[in-house]
Amino acid sequence: MKIADRAECELVVVGGGPAGLAAATLAAELNIDTVILDEQEAPGGQIYRAIERRLSHGDRVAPLLGPDFRSGLDLVKAFRRSGVTYAPASAVWQVAPDGAVGITQQGEASLLRSRHVILATGAMERPVPVLGWTLPGVMGAGAAQTLLKSSGIVPSETTVIAGCGPLPLLVAAQLLEAGVPLKAVLITTPRMLPPQALYQLPWVLTQFNEIRKGLSWMRRLRAAGVAIYYGVSDVVAEGADKLELVTFTAKGKSLSIPASVLLLHDGVVPNVQLSRSAGCRHVWDEAQLTWRPEVDQWGATSQEHISIAGDGQRILGAKAAEPLGRLAALDAACRLGRISVKERDARAEEHRKLLKRLTRIRPFLDRAFPPTLVKPLPKGNTIVCRCEEISASFLREVIRDGLTDPNQIKSLTRCGMGPCQGRMCGTTVGRIIAEELGKSVEQVGLYRPRIPIKPVTLGAWAALRNAVKDPAAQHTGEPSRREL
Amino acid sequence: MVRLGPVTAELIYCPSEATAFVVVAALPDVLKVSNIQMAMFTRLEPPTKAIQFSFDGELVNAAEGDTVAAALLAHGVERFRTTPVTGAPRQPHCMIGNCFDCMVEIDGVANCQACLVIAKPGMNVTHQDGPGEMELL
Numbered sequence: 167m168k169i170a171d172r173a174e175c176e177l178v179v180v181g182g183g184p185a186g187l188a189a190a191t192l193a194a195e196l197n198i199d200t201v202i203l204d205e206q207e208a209p210g211g212q213i214y215r216a217i218e219r220r221l222s223h224g225d226r227v228a229p230l231l232g233p234d235f236r237s238g239l240d241l242v243k244a245f246r247r248s249g250v251t252y253a254p255a256s257a258v259w260q261v262a263p264d265g266a267v268g269i270t271q272q273g274e275a276s277l278l279r280s281r282h283v284i285l286a287t288g289a290m291e292r293p294v295p296v297l298g299w300t301l302p303g304v305m306g307a308g309a310a311q312t313l314l315k316s317s318g319i320v321p322s323e324t325t326v327i328a329g330c331g332p333l334p335l336l337v338a339a340q341l342l343e344a345g346v347p348l349k350a351v352l353i354t355t356p357r358m359l360p361p362q363a364l365y366q367l368p369w370v371l372t373q374f375n376e377i378r379k380g381l382s383w384m385r386r387l388r389a390a391g392v393a394i395y396y397g398v399s400d401v402v403a404e405g406a407d408k409l410e411l412v413t414f415t416a417k418g419k420s421l422s423i424p425a426s427v428l429l430l431h432d433g434v435v436p437n438v439q440l441s442r443s444a445g446c447r448h449v450w451d452e453a454q455l456t457w458r459p460e461v462d463q464w465g466a467t468s469q470e471h472i473s474i475a476g477d478g479q480r481i482l483g484a485k486a487a488e489p490l491g492r493l494a495a496l497d498a499a500c501r502l503g504r505i506s507v508k509e510r511d512a513r514a515e516e517h518r519k520l521l522k523r524l525t526r527i528r529p530f531l532d533r534a535f536p537p538t539l540v541k542p543l544p545k546g547n548t549i550v551c552r553c554e555e556i557s558a559s560f561l562r563e564v565i566r567d568g569l570t571d572p573n574q575i576k577s578l579t580r581c582g583m584g585p586c587q588g589r590m591c592g593t594t595v596g597r598i599i600a601e602e603l604g605k606s607v608e609q610v611g612l613y614r615p616r617i618p619i620k621p622v623t624l625g626a627w628a629a630l631r632n633a634v635k636d637p638a639a640q641h642t643g644e645p646s647r648r649e650l
Numbered sequence: 651m652v653r654l655g656p657v658t659a660e661l662i663y664c665p666s667e668a669t670a671f672v673v674v675a676a677l678p679d680v681l682k683v684s685n686i687q688m689a690m691f692t693r694l695e696p697p698t699k700a701i702q703f704s705f706d707g708e709l710v711n712a713a714e715g716d717t718v719a720a721a722l723l724a725h726g727v728e729r730f731r732t733t734p735v736t737g738a739p740r741q742p743h744c745m746i747g748n749c750f751d752c753m754v755e756i757d758g759v760a761n762c763q764a765c766l767v768i769a770k771p772g773m774n775v776t777h778q779d780g781p782g783e784m785e786l787l
Binding site: 205206207212216219223225226227255257273290291293299300302303304305306308309310312313316317318319320321322344345407408426427437439552553554555584585586589590620621623 | 689690691692693694695698713715716717720721723724728729733734735736738739740741742743744745746747748749750751753759761762763766768
């Protein structure tokens with residue numbers, strides 16, 4: 167629907183993935199006037215991307231994606247039946263602390279006023295600043311999976327996958343199934359599990375299905391004769407105008423593989439651009455090397471009218487996102503006076519039980535696959551800020567010259583000031599400053615994101631009749647780190 | 651909890667295969683090196699419902715529902731834009747709207763994220779060069 171026609175509603179849900187769909191569906195059941203804003207054309211999020219179209223086609227792609235993908239259909243169907251107002255292709259460029267949401271749809275900007283907002287903006291692949299990561303041909307393993315899900319497009323057979331965790335193996339297995347003979351899979355974790363992950367094995371054994379899935383991916387890779395390296399480090403993408411060669415270190419040896427596509431993956435992190443620009447408090451997660459919003463058990467943030475559901479809180483996976491969405495919806499219903507605290511708590515019980523069961527494998531995954539590629543901070547000519555092409559050595563130079571605040575560095579060097587607004591470099595810049603100064607990343611802080619956090623044309627902006635205030639500017643002039 | 655120390659998971663699960671993530675895979679003896687250059691991306695199947703739009707004046711075939719970025723990648727486009735600082739070529743990196751490397755001009759509007767826009771018949775798409783220009787009146 168055309169979102170500019172709506173001026174207000176009770177609840178806005180941002181994001182059409184499992185958390186957002188579950189939250190909106192339950193909110194509708196509780197008779198809350200709900201609008202869901204989705205950047206995509208159809209519900210499903212990244213995990214169930216294009217699921218309705220994909221499963222109605224009966225083409226080659228759906229079988230490749232497996233039963234996990236198909237399992238999202240019930241959720242999407244229930245959402246379609248719920249009667250929630252669905253706004254597709256809607257980019258959210260502002261969520262103000264008072265619940266006003268700025269949206270662009272088909273080039274038209276509008277403001278939607280609400281009493282509560284649930285951010286279900288999910289996860290993004292952790293940016294992996296290795297030498298050459300800006301070359302055409304280098305993309306995320308998740309990005310390649312997006313191409314497969316939405317369009318049945320696969321990389322060429324001179325593809326190398328590098329990284330850690332389950333996703334690179336899943337993508338590799340899916341590509342093999344699709345008939346793409348991969349060149350190599352570079353696994354950045356050691357062949358041996360770290361002891362801290364082994365402690366979690368008793369829990370893992372209760373998740374037999376998950377283990378079996380992983381095993382089958384590995385078996386397929388081995389059966390196809392794909393070269394697999396463990397404990398890989400120093401991954402570098404080389405080439406003049408596009409990727410030509412992938413070099414890396416394995417078992418102390420320097421190796422290289424000619425390739426046209428390199429798929430990088432070092433885990434996923436919460437997508438915090440909106441929650442940060444809305445002024446929600448965030449904390450630094452040293453184990454996961456990422457910022458994440460501070461939330462309570464309902465997903466409520468430090469901003470009264472804003473809560474967060476799903477992987478945008480912290481990475482717990484697509485299945486866990488559903489109960490997290492429902493918990494946020496119950497809390498919103500309580501805040502909107504639709505249900506009592508008692509009813510909220512009673513209804514929450516089943517969702518909490520499910521959440522507990524679905525997240526049992528998480529401590530194992532977190533410990534077995536900590537961030538690896540990004541663990542050593544970039545050095546020398548490695549580009550940190552993709553947009554403004556700022557290198558690690560230049561950053562270290564300006565830090566030694568006395569620029570010690572991310573926002574100061576942004577203003578004076580343009581690092582983080584390009585179109586991505588620091589999404590790809592913010593965390594790395596903070597970590598580099600922390601390392602140079604011997605401080606913690608929490609002390610150093612992060613860029614202050616400025617609205618609009620998505621491009622809005624001047625024409626669309628001028629056509630907006632309501633005044634727009636930058637929520638970050640409403641704070642009282644404290645240093646940037648306090649505004650996290 | 652039993653302290654296991656640096657014991658490989660292989661030993662624990664022996665003789666069956668260990669977890670997916672620790673499984674032993676035979677390392678290849680020799681790396682096969684080939685210099686064959688191929689297209690970066692291909693379609694598994696030709697589109698059932700094809701639509702057409704133009705990129706830099708060239709006709710591009712897309713499947714209904716493709717994002718502009720997906721269609722351009724399948725078409726073999728390796729340069730979506732060049733950077734404002736060094737003029738380096740860029741191609742989509744994240745495909746979900748975060749990296750902004752896929753920015754192109756669509757029907758006269760610059761800085762469109764090609765990975766978020768669904769391809770429509772007759773669209774006029776062009777790559778973006780460097781810092782762009784602005785006419786000051």
